[in-house]
Amino acid sequence: MRIIAVDDEELALEGCISAIKKAMPSADTHGYTSGKKALEEVDEINPQIAFLDVEMRTENGINIAKKLQEKNPRINIIFVTGYSDYMKEAFGLYASGYIMKPVTAAKVKSEFEHLRFPITNEETAKQNKLRVHTFGEFEVFTENGVPLDFVYSKTRELLAVLIDANGAMRTFNQIMEKIWQDEDDAGSHRSYLRNLFADMTRIFTELGCSDALIRRRGEAGINKEYFECDYFDFLDGKREDSGFTGEYMNQYSWAEPTLGKLFQLSDGIW
Structure with missing residues (x-):
């Protein structure tokens, strides 16, 4: 479950x-003291729930909610406030809930149990696995x-880099150093990297496996439960059935160190 909170x-x-x-x-919860900052990062996080303070000094939670709904009509908006004056306007936006301050775990749990748009059960989502081929050319299929x-x-x-990490988190700098390894200033592509994450998030969401991508501040990884992958099978000990014939992500030169490790592990099975 991916959540943002703004106050x-x-x-x-x-x-x-x-x-x-x-x-x-x-x-996976992200907090912001600025609605503007939250909106700048919402495409990367793709939140399913947003807790919004209604009345802030320079911003208005109602307006932030409208912009979030433009990006995702099925986002659950839960307004948080110390006043009841805005309740009518809030529910005019078809908000999921309304919490009076102070916010407590009991109040939050109650809202989770009555979401306007229930969150897809993760076990059901995991049925929509993606098939990944790494031995030879890298490719991903439904x-x-x-x-x-x-x-x-x-x-x-980008997905190949995260698959190569075998479920471990990679910092944005580590990712950029691989993807743009031939450039002196790989770190200059941070804004482009955000576009790549947004692209990946979009297609994963369309396929019903939005939680396959894990995003945290400054780093990213994949949830291996959403992938059927020959590389993962090989590392899990299913070496003879994995299809390894001495090739790994051929189109990416940065994958060569992993190929060397696969050779060491293969022990002449192919």
Whole structure:
């Protein structure tokens, strides 16, 4: 479950996030003291729930909600406020809920149980696995065998980097150093990298496996439960059945060190 919380009072924001984490410890929660900053990062996070303070000093939670709904009509908006004056306007936006301050874990849990747009059960979502071929050319398919149609060719390479990490998190700098390894200033592509993440998030969401991508501040990884992958099978000990014949992600030169490790592990099985 991916959640954002916006409140320009830092102590109130910390209290809200603490209550969310108590109610849903596994949630990926991001807090912002600025609605503008939250909107700048919303495409990367793709939140399913947004806790919004209604009345802030320079911003209005109602307006932020409208902009979030333009990006995702099915986002669950939960307004947080110390006043009941805005309740009619809030529910005019078909908000999921309305919490009066102080925010507590009990109040948050109650809202989770009555979301306007229920969050897809993760076990059901995991049925929509993606098939990944790494031995030879790298490619990703839906369960029906259709290649994923990314907007940017670099999005596929970004996914290849995360697959190569075998579920470990990689910092944005580590990712950029691989994708743009032939450039002196690989770090200058940070804004382009955000576009790649947005592209990946879009297609994963369309396929019903939005939680396959894990995003945290400054780093990213993949949830291996969403992937059927020959490379993962090989590392899990299924070496003879994995299809390894001495080739790995042929189109990416940065994958050569992993290929060397695969040779060491293969012990002449092919």
